[in-house]
Amino acid sequence: MKNKNDSKIMSAARVVGKQISLIVLALLFATVFLAVSGYEPFAILNGITESLTVDIAGTIRWATPLILSGLAICVTYKAEVFNLGVDGQIYMGAAAATAVAVIMPESMNHGVSVVVIFLTAMAAGAAFAMIPALMKVYLGTDVIVSTLLLNFVAELFIEYLVTGPLKSPEENMNMNASKVLNENTWLPRISFLEPSSANIGIYIAIVLMLFLTFVFFRTAFGHEIRIVGANPVLARYAGIKPKKTILQVMGLSGAIGGIVGAIEVTAVQHRLLAAFNPDFGFDGIVVSLLANNNPIGVLFSGIFFGALKNGGINMERITDVPSAITDIVTAIIFIIISAKFILPKIRNPKMKKVRSSEGGK
């Protein structure tokens, strides 16, 4: 028994080690890139170090939406449903949160109003995720395509809202945004991290992470998600309804996306801004993949990408290195992870050797 546990720890350590080496490799690439381009080569490493030490508040601010987006992704990816629509769900959550918040009377109890706002946002995100899910289940539409396209619908819908129905009535406003929300609808920030906009959303993320870990590994529903993801035909054969599971995971994912939207509106911006979302949903895919779609892992990879994002912004402020460099790091990690999935399929050195030696004749 002891041996078994040891080997389990070993294999877990191996996985973590592999992911860390991915990160190191990507950072190395970026450093080389900086050096070649004539920038300060260690800018990005310094940025990350700073993010994890003196400016941990900024990191938490960015890590919160990234962790939550990663969780929204990992729920569906466990069931092999490739949901690219978390961004759309975030937008819809934000829209619903704002719509409720602006009509909330100022006298309303703070706690109650926040809870109502978040529940509405979750419902809106889930409802929006239901569109591609139902299309998939009843019409066989490809989820990748439908979710991707619906993102644009949601993004443009937000633009419509902030230039139309929800536009701020202030005269001299030159940005597309709603009015500033009443304070009783704000999700509290973490006081000892002021003046950063780091907020108690991070606690929501941690609680949700624990909840999902429990769901995945300790519940019948989690077992169903695993089986549907591993082999939907087996699921059907064993009496699990894969269609139902797909609707459930998409709904869950949408609700989590809605939370991200609500946090960004009620804790960070305090208003609905047209371009408030820097593609958290897509970053969530990388966060989740780097964590092997494991919720506990998502927490750590979310913090890493939060630090990277924060470091990039700081870096831009201090040096002349553009923050887009951090996108390159993200992209490299993404490419290496994707390559890991494809490489074993094309790599068959024996066959290749035969072919090439034959060509030489």
Add this chain to the structure above:
Amino acid sequence: MAVAVEMLNISKFYPGVIANDNVSLSVNEGEILGLIGENGAGKSTMMNMLYGMTQPDEGVIKLFGKEVHIQSPNMAIKLGIGMVHQHFMLMPNLSVLQNIILGNTPTKHGLIDVKQAKNKIEEIMETYDLPISLDEKIYQLSVGEKQRVEIIKALYREAKVLILDEPTAVLTPQETDKLLDVLRELKKRGCAIIFITHKLREVMAITDEIVVMRKGVVTGSLSTSEANTGGLSDMIVGRKVDLEIPRGEYQPGETVLNVENIHALNQRGLPALNGVNLKVARGEIVGIAGVEGNGQAELIEVISGMLRPTEGKVILKGEDVTNKDVRQRREDGLSHIPEDRLGMGTAVNCSIRDNLILNRYYQRPYCKNGILDNKKLHQLSEELCKDFGVKTPDSTYKLGTLSGGNMQKVVFAREMDANPDFLIAAQPTRGVDIGAIESIHHKIMEVRDSNRGVLLVSAELDEILSLSDRILVMYEGEIVAEFKRGEADERTMGTYMTGAKRQGGENNEE
């Protein structure tokens, strides 16, 4: 006659496995060598080396007395080696002619010389009596015809050595006879043939020499005239094999499954079942014979609840379950060993435990209010592994780490753990070795003898004949014949399986 192929002291190592250990075999011109053994005995590895798909780590291959290093299938073809694979290597959307000349196309002024190709192929077809329409597309052909194309392809490339990898596994008895005739003709014309098979009867019928392999080594090498089936199967398994399965007296009890006038469509929306009626009683095994693709898969799906029939009723233990879903039917006492073990019966990337608990995970005492009791589930899966002899150190290992026979044991354990009143067993021994076949057949018989019903669907006539109390033959979505145990032999069943004959009207009634 001259020696055509010699493979001398061949060894092949894969990480952690010795696929072949010092194996030697040889075939003369005009001779047929039967290569037999369990799955994983190393037969295919030997043939892959001869066909250039992989290279031996040790040993020498000689062709017509000359040492050769075969680097690729292309080179093997040039050296006169042809191989008919178990899974055909044909392009379904191209015509027969195009498939045959693919890779060896005669040209004239840079254009394909269709006339020359046709002449050559027609000559081959005539010589060996292998008629086929050259303009038809491959996907329109039956399995037997596809195989014929493969053989013609090899002959077109002027193969002097022909390797056939389990060629009869997919054929009806009539088609098999035809194939054996073709092989005899080839032999007469000096072709050297290596014939890989599981079926000892064919080995006895057609080969001149036999090589038996087990676990990567040769366990027997003898000429066919000295061999007998009993001795061969002992050599294959490495111990005494009991091919006769003891069975209790046939005492059919109450009807456990009643299928009435079922019509259903297949995945492409075409009619697959056209009014199927059948009954299975407690204490009997009903076998369904038929060439694959005649509605057996759809029938199983309808009975198990995965496919809704367009018409008709499924009655399980006296209760109409036509509108019940899979889980309800399973809870009513139905178990199902699926035909496609990897595609339907298991998830290879999940743990053995996850695979074993599929019927149980949502039930008390393993699950309360949706929360799993992992301790109890683990206990259950460990017990099942022990009871059914699944060879694994721990049931948390991935299912993919098991061999085919052990995976089948996992499926069996899961389905038997539900204590079914009615069991569907579809191709239960496909791709498992003789030793495992023996134990699976015993288990199926145990179900019958404990007064429960079994519906056995198999493409192996041997299996149907040796296990069933009653045999139904399916052809194009209908049951065209019914036999009692001992009434039918392979030949008569074959004529019904190919649709050449059907029992008049009464076959649908009991």
